[in-house]
Amino acid sequence: MKILIIGGNGTIGKTVVSHFKNDNEVIIADRTTGDITVDIADSSSISSMFEKTGKLDAIICIAGEAKWDNFNNLTEEDYYIGLRSKLMGQVNLVRIGQHYLNKKGSITLTTGILADDPVVKTTSAAMVNGGIHSFVQAVALELENEIRVNVVSSGMVENAYEKYKDYFPGHNPIPMPKVVNGYVRSVKGRGNGEVIRLYD
Template identity: 30%
Template sequence: MSTVFETALKGKHIVIVGGSSGMGKATAKMATALGAKITIASRSAAKLHAAADEIGGGVQIAQVDTTDETGVRSWAGVLGPVDHLVISASSAAHGAFADLPTDDLRAMFEAKFIGPYLAAREVLPVLVKGGSITFFSGVLSRRPSAGATGLSAVNAAVEALAKGLALELSGRARVNCISPGMVATEAYAAMSEEAREGMYAQVGGSLPVGRVGEAEDIAQAVIMAMTNRFLTGSVLDVDGGHLVRD
C-alpha cells in the first residue's frame, strides 16, 4: 500500500466489528501493516483470540454481540476515541420467499441491519470528528437472485442506512458502504471442498474478472473508504463486475 495510506492511518484507532474472520480480518491485517491501532470485535472469543494471534501488532479484542443493545452500549463506552468504525459482521438466510422461516428472516435482519445500526449509534459519541463509518451490504441488493429475496432486501436496507447517515452526520463523520460480490472466505467452510470449489469456479467464470473475490480485494476498498476524505454516501461495488455481467 502507498505511503498515502500509511500517512492517513498511522496511529489511528480503527474498530472492526466482524474482524475475527473473513473480510474484516483481512482489513485488520492490512490496517495493522499501515501502522493503525486495531480493535476487533465479534461474538466468538475463540475466533477473536485466533485472529489476534494471526494479525499481531498488539491488536485489541472485544467479545460483543451487536444484537445485545445493552452490551454494545457498555462496550462502546470504554473504547476511548475511535477514528474509523468498520462493521463487516454479517449473516445470511437463504430460502424461497414462501418457504423462508420468519424466525430466520428476523435473525438475519437483527444481525445484518439492527446490529450494525446499534454499533454505529453507540460508537458515534466516541468517534473522532472527521472519522468514518463503513458498513457492508452485498451485491444482491441491486441484483437479486431467486431464493435470496430476504437477503437482497436486508442488503438494500443497509445501503439506505449508509446514505441516510452520510447526510445526517454531515460535517461529523463520513459514512460509506462496501458491497462485495462472492468472496472466498470462511463463510463457505461448511460446504465440502468439492462443492465449494465448484461454486467458486462457476461464479468466477461468469464474472468479467474471471474469478471470485479474495478477502484482500475487499480490504483494499475498506482502506480507501476510510482514507478518502471526499468519499461519503457511496456504495462501493467490489464484485468483479457482477452488476454488469450478462
C-alpha cells in the first residue's frame, strides 16, 4: 500500500510510521520536516501536497492544533486556531484527498478523549474533537468509490504521560501498541464512519 501519514514526525506519528513502513510505501508529511511539507490549516497547501503524492491507498492524519486555556481567557480568535487547523484541516483532507485515493482507499483522522471526557482548559479542543466525530459519521454516508473514513480517538498516550499527566488526573496512559492498532484497524479493516475509541 502507498500510505500518506500527515504528522508522521510527532509523538504518535513516529510510532505509526514505524509500524506501517515495514511492509508499505510510506510518505511523511509535516509542517516543517518530512518527505513533503504541509500546513493543514491552508487548503491550498493541502492541494499542493496531494499533487506531489499522486494516487494513494490510505491517508492518515495525526496533526492539528487547538488552543488550551481557561474558558474565560479564550478569545474568539483562540477558538479559530482549532477550527482552522484540527477541524477544517482534517475536513479539507477528506474533501480534497478523496480525489487522490484509489478505489477502496481509506482516510483516518485523529481526535482524542476530550470529545467524550474533557478536562479543564479544553473547551476549544473538546469542541473541535466532537465536531470531527460527527463529521466522520456523516461524510461516510456520502463518499464514493468505496472510500472509507474513520477517526482514531485516544486517551493520553504513554509517551506523553510526563508532559500531560497534570492535565489528566487519574487517567490511565494508553500503551502505544494499542494506539497503533487503532490506526491499523482503520486502514486495514472494513469499518466506515467509525469513531475508534482507545480509552482506559
